Amino acid sequence: xxxxxxxxxxxxxxxxxxxxxxxxxxxxxxxxxxxxxxxxxxxxxxxxxxxxxxxxxxxxxxxxxxxxxxxxxxxxxxxxxxxxxxxxxxxxxxxxxxxxxxxxxxxxxxxxxxxxxxxxxxxxxxxxxxxxxxxxxxxxxxxxxxxxxxxxxxxxxxxxxxxxxxxxxxxxxxxxxxxxxxxxxxxxxxxxxxxxxxxxxxxxxxxxxxxxxxxxxxxxxxxxxxxxxxxxxxxxxxxxxxxxxxxxxxxxxxxxxxxxxxxxxxxxxxxxxxxxxxxxxxxxxxxxxxxxxxxxxxxxxxxxxxxxxxxxxxxxxxxxxxxxxxxxxxxxxxxxxxxxxxxxxxxxxxxxxxxxxxxxxxxxxxxxxxxxxxxxxxxxxxxxxxxxxxxxxxxxxxxxxxxxxxxxxxxxxxxxxxxxxxxxxxxxxxxxxxxxxxxxxxxxxxxxxxxxxxxxxxx
Amino acid sequence: xxxxxxxxxxxxxxxxxxxxxxxxxxxxxxxxxxxxxxxxxxxxxxxxxxxxxxxxxxxxxxxxxxxxxxxxxxxxxxxxxxxxxxxxxxxxxxxxxxxxxxxxxxxxxxxxxxxxxxxxxxxxxxxxxxxxxxxxxxxxxxxxxxxxxxxxxxxxxxxxxxxxxxxxxxxxxxxxxxxxxxxxxxxxxxxxxxxxxxxxxxxxxxxxxxxxxxxxxxxxxxxxxxxxxxxxxxxxxxxxxxxxxxxxxxxxxxxxxxxxxxxxxxxxxxxxxxxxxxxxxxxxxxxxxxxxxxxxxxxxxxxxxxxxxxxxxxxxxxxxxxxxxxxxxxxxxxxxxxxx
Numbered sequence: 001x002x003x004x005x006x007x008x009x010x011x012x013x014x015x016x017x018x019x020x021x022x023x024x025x026x027x028x029x030x031x032x033x034x035x036x037x038x039x040x041x042x043x044x045x046x047x048x049x050x051x052x053x054x055x056x057x058x059x060x061x062x063x064x065x066x067x068x069x070x071x072x073x074x075x076x077x078x079x080x081x082x083x084x085x086x087x088x089x090x091x092x093x094x095x096x097x098x099x100x101x102x103x104x105x106x107x108x109x110x111x112x113x114x115x116x117x118x119x120x121x122x123x124x125x126x127x128x129x130x131x132x133x134x135x136x137x138x139x140x141x142x143x144x145x146x147x148x149x150x151x152x153x154x155x156x157x158x159x160x161x162x163x164x165x166x167x168x169x170x171x172x173x174x175x176x177x178x179x180x181x182x183x184x185x186x187x188x189x190x191x192x193x194x195x196x197x198x199x200x201x202x203x204x205x206x207x208x209x210x211x212x213x214x215x216x217x218x219x220x221x222x223x224x225x226x227x228x229x230x231x232x233x234x235x236x237x238x239x240x241x242x243x244x245x246x247x248x249x250x251x252x253x254x255x256x257x258x259x260x261x262x263x264x265x266x267x268x269x270x271x272x273x274x275x276x277x278x279x280x281x282x283x284x285x286x287x288x289x290x291x292x293x294x295x296x297x298x299x300x301x302x303x304x305x306x307x308x309x310x311x312x313x314x315x316x317x318x319x320x321x322x323x324x325x326x327x328x329x330x331x332x333x334x335x336x337x338x339x340x341x342x343x344x345x346x347x348x349x350x351x352x353x354x355x356x357x358x359x360x361x362x363x364x365x366x367x368x369x370x371x372x373x374x375x376x377x378x379x380x381x382x383x384x385x386x387x388x389x390x391x392x393x394x395x396x397x398x399x400x401x402x403x404x405x406x407x408x409x410x411x412x413x414x415x416x417x418x419x420x421x422x423x424x425x426x427x428x429x430x431x432x433x434x435x436x437x438x439x440x441x442x443x444x445x446x447x448x449x450x451x452x453x454x455x456x457x458x459x
Numbered sequence: 460x461x462x463x464x465x466x467x468x469x470x471x472x473x474x475x476x477x478x479x480x481x482x483x484x485x486x487x488x489x490x491x492x493x494x495x496x497x498x499x500x501x502x503x504x505x506x507x508x509x510x511x512x513x514x515x516x517x518x519x520x521x522x523x524x525x526x527x528x529x530x531x532x533x534x535x536x537x538x539x540x541x542x543x544x545x546x547x548x549x550x551x552x553x554x555x556x557x558x559x560x561x562x563x564x565x566x567x568x569x570x571x572x573x574x575x576x577x578x579x580x581x582x583x584x585x586x587x588x589x590x591x592x593x594x595x596x597x598x599x600x601x602x603x604x605x606x607x608x609x610x611x612x613x614x615x616x617x618x619x620x621x622x623x624x625x626x627x628x629x630x631x632x633x634x635x636x637x638x639x640x641x642x643x644x645x646x647x648x649x650x651x652x653x654x655x656x657x658x659x660x661x662x663x664x665x666x667x668x669x670x671x672x673x674x675x676x677x678x679x680x681x682x683x684x685x686x687x688x689x690x691x692x693x694x695x696x697x698x699x700x701x702x703x704x705x706x707x708x709x710x711x712x713x714x715x716x717x718x719x720x721x722x723x724x725x726x727x728x729x730x731x732x733x734x735x736x737x738x739x740x741x742x743x744x745x746x747x748x749x750x751x752x753x754x755x756x757x758x759x760x761x762x763x764x765x766x767x768x769x770x771x772x773x774x775x776x777x778x779x780x781x782x783x784x785x786x787x788x789x790x791x792x793x794x795x796x797x798x799x
Contacts, residue, residue, distance in 0.1 A: 231548060231551060233546070233547050264551055264554035264555040265551070268550075284746060287742065288742070288743065291740070297545075298545055298740045301542045301544075301545045301546050302545060302546065303545055303547060304740050305548075305737075305742075306551070307735075307737045307738035309770070310773070310776070311773050311776070312773070
């Protein structure tokens with residue numbers, strides 16, 4: 001069957017872009033996280049929507065599972081072929097199709113990378129930018145949006161799925177649908193005022209369709225940029241500080257971080273606040289607003305802004321930030337995973353303390369932090385653990401710590417983000433049964449043969 | 460603990476109260492008010508000066524009697540728990556700059572150049588100016604004078620002797636010289652002025668960078684190509700601890716053909732670069748100082764903005780460059796004249 005599958009896929013995409021060889025099956029069986037490998041039968045790289053449609057129809061005919069994949073950087077194993085079948089690697093569909101500078105959106109293919117769009121905008125539209133996650137530049141826009149990712153403009157524009165303006169999706173049946181304004185006018189300016197069908201494909205871990213095009217919001221790329229780092233010692237006042245800082249509505253990005261290394265940072269709670277402006281005067285005005293919002297903490301001497309001369313600010317303004325990647329290499333051996341839990345800001349102190357306790361209990365190197373989403377509407381609190389992939393005991397420790405963290409996050413009212421398989425089951429257990437039932441009805445309707453990334457979001 | 464070297468009678472009998480009357484950042488209605496505040500500080504009482512002080516070191520220079528007004532003020536701030544910066548800012552910097560214990564014995568020979576805790580500056584030690592020089596650097600030999608800005612005399616008392624001990628044990632004891640060239644005049648100020656006032660023993664001979672440069676330029680006289688440019692000099696707070704060296708700098712500029720423009724904010728009237736007020740969370744004041752400094756430099760048609768202090772350069776350099784002046788350290792300006 002596999003030989004037949006490979007041959008038929010080869011007829012669709014050409015023999016260069018399909019493989020059932022052991023090397024490819026091994027490489028595509030895992031990501032950098034702790035989830036165990038699971039090999040596909042074939043890996044295929046479509047060039048366009050037509051290819052995707054044909055591949056999906058073939059998978060349906062043969063009743064073979066199909067797993068859509070961007071860059072495979074999700075870390076929680078969502079692009080593993082849990083029941084074999086085809087991994088659909090979207091990297092060839094890496095083209096920026098349109099930029100509308102007035103309505104500020106871009107339309108890109110489903111495999112377009114963050115780096116590709118960034119480079120394109122820099123060259124052709126230097127006055128515009130999109131929100132980059134702190135992931136390697138090869139991470140895809142579609143992948144990050146579909147997992148409800150967040151990034152450098154998330155205080156301004158919410159999570160990346162909030163920045164989605166529309167999609168073209170190949171359904172599990174092979175039909176092609178469009179969501180948002182592009183389904184009516186051919187323009188990609190937004191999802192309103194229509195019934196919002198985009199939600200059928202956001203947060204579903206590739207179980208409802210394959211995104212072949214999408215529109216995303218763009219934002220002004222400021223000439224002048226600055227960063228402040230607010231430092232305190234008391235986790236209990238963090239929700240109020242975050243609330244006050246976001247209340248000014250001038251920040252583009254706000255990322256608290258707490259780490260035991262370097263040694264000087266241990267025990268201190270930092271909030272990086274990035275903001276930009278068209279003029280220096282406007283930049284200073286915004287800085288003053290941010291500083292004024294937390295003035296009473298400064299006057300009480302319990303918190304303050306770290307004095308950073310301009311040359312030292314560069315590293316904090318880098319997009320994506322290199323700091324998490326540096327931490328990922330802490331233990332050597334290439335292992336890195338984190339639990340990101342979406343939760344209310346008020347849970348910050350509890351999340352911080354739980355993170356410290358879990359790291360202590362499982363003896364894992366940790367980095368804790370958060371990205372504030374919207375004007376303080378919620379946060380993605382992350383508990384990151386580095387481990388040595390060559391050391392099974394180290395992997396086990398990190399894996400146990402992650403599981404404990406997921407449990408703790410759910411207990412305190414958060415929801416694990418881009419949840420790996422065991423965590424999906426934990427979420428389902430806590431979920432309103434009617435909600436889970438609706439999810440299944442939708443999947444049955446869209447994917448009668450259940451070929452789309454099976455194993456995910458199942459009890 | 461050795462008390463600060465200070466004679467209260469000198470202040471009681473002082474007829475000018477220059478230490479406060481000349482202050483550029485705190486205003487007094489008249490001399491009697493200034494004197495009253497000064498005597499309150501001396502007596503360990505509360506004074507608004509303790510809260511409002513920018514910690515610019517200038518009063519150390521203004522006092523005609525060398526009665527250490529600034530060191531005493533810092534002592535009183537710490538005694539009273541007055542924090543110029545929020546506690547986490549001070550605490551985090553205390554940890555950043557603490558000795559790391561990464562020092563190891565190294566053979567050095569003269570001239571030995573002390574780069575303090577800043578390895579990123581070691582590239583400045585090059586060419587004919589520093590021919591044959593050995594460099595020592597690292598947090599284990601950090602001069603620690605910065606704590607004067609943060610009401611931390613206790614840290615100075617604790618860490619400066621340790622730094623001196625490290626310099627001797629790991630480098631100078633077996634060196635062929637007892638002279639230590641201080642690349643930054645904060646170090647020179649520590650090992651001369653602070654050490655004297657705090658009764659800290661210094662077993663080596665600190666040499667100010669300007670004294671060293673002047674001597675080298677005399678030797679390298681024939682290699683000098685005059686710069687023939689107007690330069691604006693940004694005098695740092697630490698130079699208040701060794702005002703004699705400001706005249707040496709004039710000789711250096713003359714030797715390399717640099718015209719030091721007569722800025723409003725130079726010499727005794729030098730204005731803070733704005734770096735420390737930012738640490739004190741006084742950004743709007745810092746903005747004002749930056750603007751005044753740069754407007755002043757531009758008004759005199761300077762081509763270069765010359766820095767003595769690397770921290771001043773980090774604070775002002777980008778802004779200076781954006782305004783069309785070239786930011787440069789004194790040593791690098793000399794290197795240009797020497798063709799290095």
